[in-house]
Every structure is written in structure tokens, then in C-alpha cells.
Amino acid sequence: MRTKDLNKKDRIFKAALVLTKKVGIAGITMSKIAKEAQIATGTLYIYFKTKEELIHQLYVKLETESAHRFLQNYDDSLSFKKGIKTIWLNYLKHRIEYFEESIFLEQYYHSPYITQQQKEMAEDMKQPVYRLLETGKKNNEIKTQADSQLLFLAMLGFIRELAYEHIEGNYELNEDRIEAAFQLNWRMLGS
Amino acid sequence: MRTKDLNKKDRIFKAALVLTKKVGIAGITMSKIAKEAQIATGTLYIYFKTKEELIHQLYVKLETESAHRFLQNYDDSLSFKKGIKTIWLNYLKHRIEYFEESIFLEQYYHSPYITQQQKEMAEDMKQPVYRLLETGKKNNEIKTQADSQLLFLAMLGFIRELAYEHIEGNYELNEDRIEAAFQLNWRMLGS
């Protein structure tokens, strides 16, 4: 017996993503996914019990993958500043390179699909970075009084906006601008 | 003859907003809007030619209204810092008090409904604040090298995230935290 073709699941996910960018989560239909993935509608239901489950599973996959990407190349031996910068750049890169995925995630967040449990899961993903900031503060690397959660929000929101305006063509990024942006954020940490 | 009730358009808009919060733009249907607004489906089509137009008009209304709110209480006689703070607080307040509206606007932004023209309109709304920062820089009130567009993004993204986490209950705001947040942003401007 052939095992369920795992690639097919990925092709389905990819198709859903492509469609989200084109028409938003609102516009996705099972038959459009099937056509984009070049399979029959019925086949979708072999891999996913319902449309809802397809969307849910895609969400979990994306959320997990992106959490991984945030910590790429990071390890404890790095200095605090280098560590922060690594993660900062990872996040910016992620928001730009995986823009399709980001759109899906944000739309999912305010869609009928999301559950409380998943909101909590999303919050958990932020823990590693948050903890890094905590440590930095304890070791006096961060001089501002502001609590680390606030600092984290400031970083996150900034990068998000940065990536968005870059993609939309309103503020195109290059090495210099990225460096300037990071400095701006770094200064906020208060040294 | 029953006269065309102008309030009704607002009741329809309100209903659409309530539904967006509940089920996302994806989940809105004309019959749900009608039920929420306590009118007949057919009546919707007296005020809006199609569903698309209803959504479009709501977008324009919200975009315009929010632009107004950003500049509330602001006038040229204020010192630069006070001016910035006024706007900063306006924006935070707006993102919190008009959360429903904000969700709609963001979903609209990545929906099949938005047009290029509307993206440009949204960009235009930011001009006043952007110009204020430009002036501040020229007058040496901002000491950082970073260009004002970047500064603006940093502010916007931060506030956005702040409001979001407040609403979601992950970082509840109070006067002290708001003050701290503003100081963080202000420091970024470089004094």
C-alpha cells in the first residue's frame, strides 16, 4: 500500500497560501485549492476531513515554522547585542521572505477559524525572545526602566511595519536602512 | 412615503463592523448583516447596490474618520513634544477604542476588496504626522539621523502592537505603562 503522499499535503498548503495572497482567506474555496494544487476536490477530503481542518493545520504548520526561523543562527554563546540583532534580522527577513505566510497568519487571527487555544499558542511562540530580553535586563545590558514585554512589543511592531511598507513599496529597504532601523531599536533598549 | 432613513446606513455599517469582529470579513454575509441591523435583506440593496459597495463605503468612512481622530486636539501652537504626544495618544486611544474598526480596516487591507487607489489613499492619511516629524527634524528637535519615515513607522508599529496586546489581555495598559511606552518612543527620536 502506498502511504498517503506527504508531498500532496504540502502542495495543498502551498495552493491555499497562494490563494490567500490573491483573494484573502475570505476568497478561498475548496475547488480553487484543488485546481491550484492540480488535484480533484474529492482528494482534498482524503487528506483533510473538512475545510476548517485544512485551514487549522496550515495555521499550525506556519506558526511552528516561523517560530523556528526566528531563532535561526542564534546560540547562547553570542553576545547580548549580537544575539538580539540575529533574532531581529531573522524576524525582519521572515516577514519579508514569507510575506504570503504572514498575510495568512494575520488573516487567520481575525477569522472565524481561530480558537482561544491557538491564540495562546501564538503567544507562547514569543517566549524565547522575551526571555532573552529578560536576561539582558538582569545582566544590565538593557538600561531602560521599561519592562521587557514592552520592549519586545516595540521591536515586533516596528519590524512588522517595516516589512509591510517595504513590501508595499512605500519604504524600500537596503543594507543601510536596515542598519539604521536596528540602531533605532537598539537605542531604545537604552544604552 | 417613508423617507430614506440616513441613520439606517449607519446601522448597517455598525452591523457589518460587529460581524467583522465576530467572524472576520470572510464570514460576513448580506443576510447576517440584515439580521444584525434588524432589517430585511432587500433593504440593504436600497442603500448599497452590491455587497462590494457596502464594504467599500464602510472602508472609506472608517479611514476618513480615523484620520480625523488622529489629529484631535492637535494644533500648531503646541510644542513639538506636546504635539507628538497628543498625536501619539490619539492613535493609541483610537486603536483601543475603535478596535472593531481597526480590525475591519486591517482585514480589508488584505481582502479581495481593496484597490490600488485605496492603498494610496491610506498612505496619504499618514501625511500630516509624517510632516510634523519632518518639521521637528528640521528644527533640530529630533536628533537622530534616521529619516522621519522610519521614525514614523517605528511609532505606528509600536502603538499598533501595544493596543493589540492590551485588547487581547496580554499586556494590560494603565497610565504608568502608557507613559513608559511613550517615553520609549520619544527616546528613539533621539534627545
Add this chain to the structure above:
Amino acid sequence: MRTKDLNKKDRIFKAALVLTKKVGIAGITMSKIAKEAQIATGTLYIYFKTKEELIHQLYVKLETESAHRFLQNYDDSLSFKKGIKTIWLNYLKHRIEYFEESIFLEQYYHSPYITQQQKEMAEDMKQPVYRLLETGKKNNEIKTQADSQLLFLAMLGFIRELAYEHIEGNYELNEDRIEAAFQLNWRMLGS
């Protein structure tokens, strides 16, 4: 008190006729009639209890009027041939000049609106001509054996087709052709 404006009823009828030509009976709606007649929808219901009644009344009016036109200029003192020709020409003229009306009548005939009673009424309208042929036969003016009902059908069908092809531009009529057509029909009567 002003009496119900009789002209308005005619304006409504005219509007219905214009629309039938444009979009067929199938395509007529009350609001289209109202717009074409330049009155409000509600007003239609002052003059006609329902859409069905409007259509019914229009039918009766047209059927009656056309019956009149068939016998125009005819009187008993005319010779048999002249009498037949008068009616023959009347009918041809009617089918051409009142083409709009004819279309309505034919569509009505196979629409959900018609009743058995009306079918009988339509049949009755043919009586005068039919009787003329009967008389002609009794007086030996018609030599063919065929019964007068058959002769009548032959005339009616021919004229109908003639008018139709003229209107459609497939066989444009002029004095000569009309004369030729009548001769053809006349010869059938058997002299």
C-alpha cells in the same frame, strides 16, 4: 375628488408594450414599467391590483382594438372581392403597424397568464371574417371545395408570415409585392 387619471392607465399600457418589445414578456417587471411610465411603483397598484391583472387588462384591450382594426372601412355594400381585400389589407397593415402589440399578444398566448376563457375570446374575434367567407361560399363567389375555416387559416397564416418577414427585413414589402401576395391568396379561393 379627482377621478383616477385614465391617461395614466394608457401610459402604463404603453410602457408595458415598449418593454415587451425590448425584453419580452419574460423580462417585464413592475419597477421597469413604473420607470418607463415615469411614475412610482406604488402608483401602479392604484390602477391594477396585481401585475397579473395589468397584463390581463392589456391583453383584453389589445385583442379588442385589433378586432376593430380588422373590420375598418369594411361594409356590407362592398363586393365580395373588395370586402375580402379590405379585410386582408387591414390585417396585414395591423400586423405591421402594430407589431409591438402583436408580439405581446403572441407571447401572452403562450405565457402563464392566459386562461382558457381568453383563448375562446380570441377565437371569437375571428368570427366576422369567417362569416364573410361562409357567405361568399354560399353565394358561389368561392369555388373551391375547401371549407371556409380552412381558407381562413390559409389567409391568416400567410399574412402573419408576410408581416413577420417584412419586419425582420427578410422580405420587404411594397405595393407590387402586396398586390402579388393578395392575388396568390385570392386565387386559392378558387376562381
Add this chain to the structure above:
Amino acid sequence: MRTKDLNKKDRIFKAALVLTKKVGIAGITMSKIAKEAQIATGTLYIYFKTKEELIHQLYVKLETESAHRFLQNYDDSLSFKKGIKTIWLNYLKHRIEYFEESIFLEQYYHSPYITQQQKEMAEDMKQPVYRLLETGKKNNEIKTQADSQLLFLAMLGFIRELAYEHIEGNYELNEDRIEAAFQLNWRMLGS
């Protein structure tokens, strides 16, 4: 996979035809068709993209089929009179046996569905008979001066009316009456 049932298209056509007779083209709805054909509404849209296309295709099918029936049993070796009679009877038979179809075709002709192209196609269908008459005239089989188009109209219109009154029960046909009718028409051709 369930294979696409070609019979189903015919069942749908039949249902549309039955309904046309009952309520006219005006009264046809997709759900009525579905119910009459004993399938689900959605299924209709597997076989026809829109209601309009369903109606169009039915028209083309009927127009083509009836053209075939007109020429049944006819071949060049027949004498002129026998040839004409064959076609004449075919047409009468067609108008009676395929009355439902005829009604559809006539209603279609004055419906919003018809296109100029289709009107021309309908005109083309008449060519073979028309040509036969032309030949007859050239060979002196027809003695009247009248042009063959006129003769053709006379035949067509007569048969049409004949069939109609037969169906409506106003002039019931039998062998004798049919023979008499044909003789009437034949005499018109002028011998």
C-alpha cells in the same frame, strides 16, 4: 468516479420543454427545471454554465433537429409535386408532433435570449425548401408569377396556422382535411 451522464443533458432539455409548454419561457426557473428533471439544482450547473446557456443550447438543438425532420424521406429523384408534398407533410407533422418544441422556438424568437446570429441561422434553415421551389419555377412546374420566397411564406404560414388550430382543438385534422389543405396550397403554385 461517477461518469458524466450524457442522457442527463437530454433529460434537462426535456424538462425545460415541458415547462415551456406549461408556463412559457418566461416562467422557467432553474429550480423548476431541476425538479422536473429530478436532479439537484447544482447539477444543472455541471452541464450548463448558466441558465442562458441552457436555453441557448436547447434552441440550437431544436432548430437543427427540426431542419432535419423537414427533409425526411425527401430525395432528388421524386417528382416536383411529390417532393413538395413530402416536405409539406413533414412540416405539418413536425408542427403537430413537436408542438412543445415549436412553442419553445417561437417564444425564444421573441425573448431576450435570441441573438442576431441565431436569427440568421434560422433563416438559413429554410434554404433547402426555398431552393426546391426555385428549381420548380425554372422547370415551369410552378406557373404563377409570384416569386418563390412568397410562395414559401404562404406555405409556411398556412401550415403553422393549421397545426396550431389542430392542437388547440379549433380545427381537428384528419386525412381528408390534410389532403384538402395540401391541394389548396398546391393550387396556389399555379397549375
Add this chain to the structure above:
DNA sequence: CATGAATGAGCATTCATTCAT
């Protein structure tokens, strides 16, 4: 009488899901 806003049943069409092959 006249208006046209309001109504809700009904229409054409779509879409998630099932099922025969």
C-alpha cells in the same frame, strides 16, 4: 391619489461535502 422605502419570498448561482466508479 402618489410616492418610493421596506419587506421577504424567490431567483440564479456557488460551494463544502459525499459518493459511485
Add this chain to the structure above:
DNA sequence: CATGAATGAATGCTCATTCAT
């Protein structure tokens, strides 16, 4: 496993009719 035809509930929208003004 895979297919796509079949299903029927649900959608956006229209339309005959009513009703407040």
C-alpha cells in the same frame, strides 16, 4: 487512493407587493 459528478444548503441579489408619509 483518486476522481469529479452529484447534492442541496446557503449566498448575493431581484422583484411583486405593502405601507407610512
